[in-house]
Amino acid sequence: MVRLLLVAGLCALLEQALAIGQQTCVTFQPSNSSFPIVVKKKATPILVASDDWPGVQRAASDFVSDIQRVTGAQASLTNVTSTPNVGSNTPIIIGTLGKSSLIDNVVNATGLDVSSIRGQWEAFIAREVQNPLPGVSKAYVIIGADKRGTIYGLYDHSEQFGVSPWYWWADVPTTQHPELYVDSAGCSHGSPTVKYRGIFLNDEQPALQSWAAAKFTNGTGAPQTGSPFNSKFYTKVFELILRLKGNYLWPAMWSSAFGLDDPQNQFLADMYGIVMGTSHQEPMMRATPPEFSVEFPNVAWDYTKNNATIKKFWLEGVQRAKNFESVYTIGMRGFGDLPLSESTNIALLEQVVQDQTDIFKQVYGQDYDVSSIPQIWALYKEVEGYYDDGMQVPDYVTLLWSDDNWGNIRRFPIASERNRTGGAGVYYHFDFVGDPRDYKWIGASQIEKVYEQMSAAVDFDATRLWIVNVGDLKPYEREIEFFLGYGWNATRWNPDNLNTFVTGWAQREFDVPDNTAAQIGDIVANLTRFNARRKPELLDPATFTLIDYREADNVLSAWNALEKSSTAIYNSLSSNFQASFFQLVHYPVLASSNIGKMIISAGLNNLRASQARLSTNDLAETVESMFENDFDLETQYNSLLDGKWVHMMDQTRLGYYYWQQPMTNTMPAVNRVQSRKLGLGGVMRIVPEGTRGAWPGDNPNQCAQGYGCPPPSISVDNFSPINNRYVDVSAGGPISFAFTVTGNSSWIKLSTTKGQISPTAPEQRVYIDIDWNQLQDGANSAQVTFKATASGQPPSSVPITINAQKRSVAGGFKGFVEGAGVVSIEAAHATRNNAVNGITWKELPGYGRTLSAMTPLPRSDSSFDVGSGPSLEYDFYNFNTNSGNLTVTVYVSPSFNTLGMNRPVRLATQLDSQGAQTSQPMPDAAPGALPAAWSGVNGFVANSIIPVTTNWSNVSPGAHTFKIFMVEPTVVVQKIVINAGGLRASYLGPPESIQV
Known part of the structure; x- marks a missing residue:
């Protein structure tokens, strides 16, 4: 169940603090109840005990750097255990309860009430105390219940100072302030809603892997796998996860082996404070298949035939991980994230789990309480079927329920499953490779949907562990932060305030006023809505109807409006914020819009070709231009900041032939008409709204037989939400012509009565409105005639019947x-x-x-x-x-x-x-x-x-x-x-x- 935010010592909600939804205690102006951190360019010294966790000491160093990012002042960081000699009697004291001798001395000296966090998972308190140590009149203490509690206390303050968790990963600048204060009452946070909250780096080729190779290796990856994901890369990931209030990681897996590729990886993860796991299909802290293939290249991953080898493989994984904080995946799937063979049965899989339990006892000791070792069983795809068919695992194992790989969770614990000591969790996706089609290019997950799904997970007690597949990490920054932050404190967000997540995020990332933050919130909401209604990889020229309800036109208009809004904000930002805005908002808008409009334009091109319209060729050129623009935008992203993010947008997204990513981007097919030849229908093409037909001439969409068809007609009624109709007047070839439009009734209102069509202006849209006040209830009919005259050509005329149905509702009806x-x-x-x-x-x-x-x-x-x-x-x-x-x-x-x-x-x-x-x-x-x-x-x-x-x-x-x-x-x-x-x-x- 949700553990509520600690309320002891509530501090004022100070608008200056750059926080997203959390309790705030930071300000940039002094008050009667504030504690100074930086005043007149002088920073308060910071004390940490030398016997505290190394990860806490490392995070304290980040804390010092964060203060300097904001104010330019560098605070001293001193390791002490008793009486400090820091040249100041008002320091900041950092430490972990029961681990830091310095903090224990402060608690004993002041009688500070720490009962709200003692023994709690990842909780912290921060506040001003009087006379904490000899010679110190007052101090601001940040105390964690455990290692990560202290680390979160530090990073929570840093975020409020204005240091984005994405300062490195998305190049978010830090707004400068000359002075910095905290409220004396401080901030606090209890145990998180979800115990383990993590990300999964998956499907990491071609983007993340190529980028890491360029930035963290000298061109040579790990000796045995070639992986570029070394400790230099992972320490960047570890810090990011902790700043986002996460604590858990499934590392890159497809051609990497976290524990094998760099001997520092596991040690540094534990030192930083990251709990390591392996994915849903990689048991016992071993990378499968890469590690197994390296160590046993000629042995099949078959437990019925090679269980001794596989058990040895698992044993070594547990031995390697024993001294580090880990969550072990148990069970077994086939190589390469595939089901096991058809001969697999529940008895065999239960034996696999029993053998894995025996391995834990062998490594940890026969008398060791195996139930205290965190373990998960991922109920992914067919494995959920094993569970439904009766397979059992020990009660202390966490049941990790999965979504359908598309953000729809397949199952929650039912009432009889909620008393399991191992609890339950969720494996979720922002990225996926598989049916019906890969999606791993750009963000296509609505935060609103993530909230709806994960709030249900909270309500039904699936809160032991949350892990989300984030692919290359970079395209999903905002969604990752929401997922981890919601897991840290689910009480923050509800349907009534969910929109403030993005507006608060916009203010923190781009230092914009409220109205601009609201505009960015609208941009993000529409961007993710448009991409989520059908992921870009699944779009085709027929997705949106080209002829009815103006659907395609409205989608095009919406993309154009989104581009315009994003461009206006991008141009309004100072240059130091533009790189981060481009990564987090502007590129996703421009690139998604470009693809959305390109594919619709290809559909319109094909439609116009069937209607013998010269504008077919203009649309072909539009599609080709947009196709090239897609690469230009990719290049712009990959070239940002002197190529810091080279390769990060290399993922292909156009031209899918089946579920798997295409090997290159392919332009949607377009047609052309002969631009120098006049079509058989003559100089003028008339296309009324709502039809694929075109007049004069024959077209299979004009009547059942496709030839000898009558003139077109348009129907409209007074309660249609689309209150007018249009007719496209188009060129049927290279000959210019003048046209006139006339109606035979006064209730017909035309947007124009004449026009000119030429090869350079090959079409014009004429709107027909109805003056309903002139009509009686029931059916009404009139005619609108389009006539064309062109030098050396016979006149062309197309009459269109307008059928207007006027209706009325009974008095008093509302609805x-x-x-x-x-x-x-x-x-x-x-x-x-x-x-x-x-x-x-x-x-x-x-x-x-x-x-x-x-x-x-x-x-x-x-x-x-x-x-x-x-x-x-x-x-x-x-x-x-x-x-x-x-x-x-x-x-x-x-x-x-x-x-x-x-x-x-x-x-x-x-x-x-x-x-x-x-x-x-x-x-x-x-x-x-x-x-x-x-x-x-x-x-x-x-x-x-x-x-x-x-x-x-x-x-x-x-x-x-x-x-x-x-x-x-x-x-x-x-x-x-x-x-x-x-x-x-x-x-x-x-x-x-x-x-x-």
Whole structure:
């Protein structure tokens, strides 16, 4: 369960402190209750005991450097154990309770109450004390309950000073202040929510590995593996993890062996204070397959045939790790993160675990309490199936539940599993190699979704260990910080203040005012939303509809607006902040936007080619230019700061042919039309909104037979959320022409009545608006005619029929109104939100593909009978355009049945007083497997949504209410679409309907 933030000695929330969500005690101005750290360019001396942990002494050195980064003043750092002689009677005293003789002397001399942290995991307190030592009138003490508690106390203050945890990894400058103070009441923090909080460096080629080779080796990697990940590299990682309040690491694995590549690696990890592990598929602190392949090159990884060799391999791993703080992965998977052979059975795997237990006893001693050795069993993919089929491990082993590799956790501990002494944890992903497609280039995880998933992990007691796959580390800085910080203190964040994480992060990283921080928050929210709705690697020219709901146009406009906002902020920043902003915000925006627009432009290019439009060629050139720009942006990133991050953006992302990364980026296919030849349809091409056809001439999209088709028509009604329609007038070849547009009714309003088309300006969009005040209820019809004249060419004319349906709703109705045969509603816009037993549907702002999401909170083990749970109600008005038949699709997030096979996630829906219908969004699957609908490039996970469809009949015209009931917790609803006969295909669904 969550251990709350210590409240003893609460200090004022000082706006000057550059912290993200935590209790603050730093200011840059003196007050009656402040303790000076730097005054008039003179720094207060710092004392640490020589008998304290080496990692604490090292972090104290960082603390001194951090003070100098902020103020320019260098504090003295002195090792003492008793009476200091520091030339000052007001020092800062740092140390670990029960380890530092200096701190023990202070506690004994002052009677300082340390009961709130004594014996606690990673807790700390900091405050001013009087007469702590002989000759010292007062001091500011930072006391940790253990090694990392002290280290976190130091780094927590450093962050508030304004030193970003990413000062090296993202080149974040530190804003200078002439003076520095802490509040006398100090800061404190209790034990973290999650005991072990770490990152996994995975899928690290080509970017991280190539970068590390360039920066940390002389061109030669480790002797046996060639790995560039040596102790020079890892110490940078260790410090970063600690500054982010993490404590745990799974090291790079694919061609590296942490314990073999550099003999200093394990020692330095322990010295720094990092708990080491190995990945979900690497048992007993050995790198598998690299180490095994090096030591036993001709031996198969087969426990039925070579168990003696494998046990020897594991034994040596435990012997090597015994003296260092470690969490051991137990169990066994196949080589290269693959399932074991089909002959594997539960009895064999249970024997593997028993043999591993025997190895622990052999290394630690037969009388040693093996249950005190931290161990995890990763229930990843098929291994979860072994567990579901009855495989058992000792109670003291942590069950590490996994997501589906795409950020959707597959299972949480059920009530009967929550009393395990080993507890439970979560293995999560920001990066992945595998089906349906790799994603390891750029950040595509919404913090809002990470919060929703990991807060559920907290609620269901999966809090012993959290580990997140971060790939190359660099593209995921912000998300890593949230993941580790939330694990450190889950009480900080809730749906109502979650947005302040990014705004606070922006202020700390870029020293910007509130309004700019809010703008950066919006940029980040939209960037991650756009990338998460379908990861860039999965985009194709047909993802977003090119003809309906202006979906592709709106996506293009949104990317352009995002670029504009990011560029404005980038240009407004001083030059010393631009490199960090480029890495953390601007490059992800520019590069993601470039790819998003390129792929849509390729789709438009192909569409225009089928319509015989000369603008096809312009779009081909646009795509080619954007393709080259992708490399230019990559080069700009890799060249930053004289090449500090060379190779870091080398990951390919364009031109996937199957799940694995392409060997080179490939431009999406484009077409061209002959620019010097006039098409058969003549000089003018007319393309009304909502069709793939083009007039005059033949096109398979114009009518069933594809030839001899009638003139086009456009339908519109007064409750359509898109309140006008457009017609594209395009060149059909190299001949310029003038065109005119005329309507035969006064209720037709045209954005223009004439124009010029030429090879250099090959198309123009004409908007048709309706003056609804001139229309009577019911069907209305008019005609708009487009005529072209060109020298030496016959005149061309295309009439378009405009069918306008005017409707009205009954007086007094309030709600959403059917338009164009559809009612579309964002889930957050419920007419009524009905709580039951204190549980209500709560909005998760920013989460999902379009606006936000709704989920029942607070979470509990409670489930409800169908129709009795907390409900959302949506009032809507139907015109009975589909003979009384309605199809309702509820768009829900791809949440798994996390409370076990016997309690799948379900929701119930009801229309008016008709019988409620129960739906299970995520289908059942065999133990350890995924349902078929999850998979594929158009499956649930690729589309980031599950459509839950119900059918309703005998629905009369008029007002109705659609209801969604909670049945089981963890369901997340994003959008509701009611099809009354007019729904068109799209990726994001129709725009939200008009509400009266």
